[in-house]
Amino acid sequence: MSLDNIRIVLVNPIYGGNVGSTCRAMANMGISDLALVKPLNLNMEEARKMACHAVHILESKTEYANLAEAIANCGAVMGTTARDGLYRQHAKTPRAWAQKAVDVAKTGKVAIVFGREDNGLSNEDLALCTQIIQIPTTLDFKSLNIAQAVLICCYEIFLAFGTYEPIMEMSPEAPSDARERMFAMWRDTLLRIGFMKEDKADHMMQGVRRILSRGTLTMDDIKILMGIAKQAAWAAGSRERSENVDTSEM
């Protein structure tokens, strides 16, 4: 599994809680290789608390004296930055770089590098990067929490790997003949309960068709709608019968 080839590198992280949140975000997206460059006296209790069920990532993290060592065996080194400027003008979004990360990860290691919570990556650290990532934000609030930045990058890479399969409707989209049987039942019932008269029926049914055709209509949905029409017709019939009985008794 080439998601194993994605390494998250935090340079001089300060807050244990952020490192823990980073572990949880990585776990959500199937990434587990965490490298720290000279962490600054992390509060490990906070880290474990925020890592939640991903504490195994925290415990298997590796530590390095500088960025060059942390990425020495990485083919692609993608550095994140919130700032603009001379050394950052070829930055692209995480989505734009995600396919590159996937391609490189098929055969080698890819590092995604995040700077200090307060300062980001230095120009020296950026110089070691082969790609620069800037996460889309509003211009007013460009600075993401570091674990939030990690999540966005991991999420885009996870999606680019294409292993995630979205939930599929269990019931297939109903075919036209099933829809038409349902509409025919509704037409009969709406006439029978006196919602519309025959001369207005086609017009009213256009409205009903519009309402029921705006979204998806699955076979399960068709069954529910047929059941409603059938039951309404039955209930109207039983009222007619009981009214008939009443009349005959009077």
Next chain:
Amino acid sequence: MSLDNIRIVLVNPIYGGNVGSTCRAMANMGISDLALVKPLNLNMEEARKMACHAVHILESKTEYANLAEAIANCGAVMGTTARDGLYRQHAKTPRAWAQKAVDVAKTGKVAIVFGREDNGLSNEDLALCTQIIQIPTTLDFKSLNIAQAVLICCYEIFLAFGTYEPIMEMSPEAPSDARERMFAMWRDTLLRIGFMKEDKADHMMQGVRRILSRGTLTMDDIKILMGIAKQAAWAAGSRERSENVDTSEM
């Protein structure tokens, strides 16, 4: 600005830190309307700390007694769930629903609803939703931190609004004639410094072209590459001259 029409609703949030992190994530993506349904004794100091520069969102949050009130004026109500099951099988990803959110937000309010940190949304709360969102994750670690889940949803909606403009290279992609002038200078220099002989020059230049054509080459890049070729040729010439001088002096 129709991002103002996006409302983030947290049902029974427990941890102040998560509410603060939610505010920061919203601010990053230009969303500011936060509604809480019956928050449970939040630690507001933690909330303010994690909200960072987005404390104005925390301070302008609204509170409601139940979800129905929090979303009463919302045209679309998108509920998030990590679980599968009977009432969730028509869930789609945040990316799949983002355009719907943008469309509705042009004229009305859109709520994105998040359940309790420990339990998610109840079936009763899900029944009030018009769309169901499931955030892509690995099957092993489906439960995202709530502020992380908010971030992903806000990020996808922010991108779908299309107001974010990615950084553009300041320098345009170099046109072919500029590239060819640069390669011609490199050819001359590589011959002159003795890196290759004339009979192998075309072959070697194929390698150089491959290396320099793999990524983008901007006009700024061309200028740097021309400068290197020119200077190397000059340095080689000055060595030749000085060697000539040396020779003549010997």
